[in-house]
Amino acid sequence: MTLPPEAYMWFKTLHIIGVVVWFAGLFYLVRLFIYHIEAKELSEDLKFAFYEQYSLMEKRLANIITTPGMILTLTMACGLLIVQPSWIYQTWMQVKLVFVGALLIYHFYCYKLMNMLQNNKCKWTGQQMRALNELPTLLLVIVVMLVVFKNNFPTSAATWFIVSLILLMLFSIQYYAKIRRLKEDKS
Ligand code: HEM
Secondary structure, three states, rough: OOOOHHHHHHHHHHHHHHHHHHHHHHHHHHHHHHHHHHHHHHHHHHHHHHHHHHHHHHHHHHHHHHHHHHHHHHHHHHHHHHHOOHHOOOHHHHOOOHHHHHHHHHHHHHHHHHHHHHHHOOOHHHHHHHHHHHHHHHHHHHHHHHHHHHHOOOOHHHHHHHHHHHHHHHHHHHHHHHHHHHHHHHH
């Protein structure tokens, strides 16, 4: 079977859409875990109603958005490699696959956390969950840089400046959340 000439562009379009859906799901899932954990501060009667609601939202998000996003990304990636198999021999692609592997571990670890939360066995704090939520951001930045720059991965001062700004932004978000929680605890 021969694929039409525009097949590569279609695979790439759907691959990028898959990436957007997958990451939207991953980011929101861990945010729901934070709300789920912090619901323990509510009164007894409210707490269990919130636990149930968050459990339902997490399950639906993971199964209807996050995992289908992952499947779309990976199946379209296979399509891209079938049309252009030479990519697999390039260093940037091999490095990218290592980071995609890390992302897959993160994805399935989120399922483990979701099960632990639903069985009231999760010992993570909201702050730890917030820190975990930064990991996919870092993986996203690295993978997108790899596909854009390929084997010419930039190492100039400007690159390190941009990377430092991204890291500063991530740490500021963590710091702001911590300060806000301390203020809430005091009041
Ligand atoms: C098994 C995993 C994956 C494989 C084999 C794969 C493979 C590819 C290939 C072959 C391209 C086309 C490159 C080009 O035409 O220049 C591509 C594009 C792209 N990939 Fe992936 N990919 C995978 C996972 C991911 C993941 C997890 C992300 C996001 C974190 C991602 C983000 C992108 C983006 C943004 C593009 C578009 C780049 C551009 O057009 O300049 N990919 N991918």
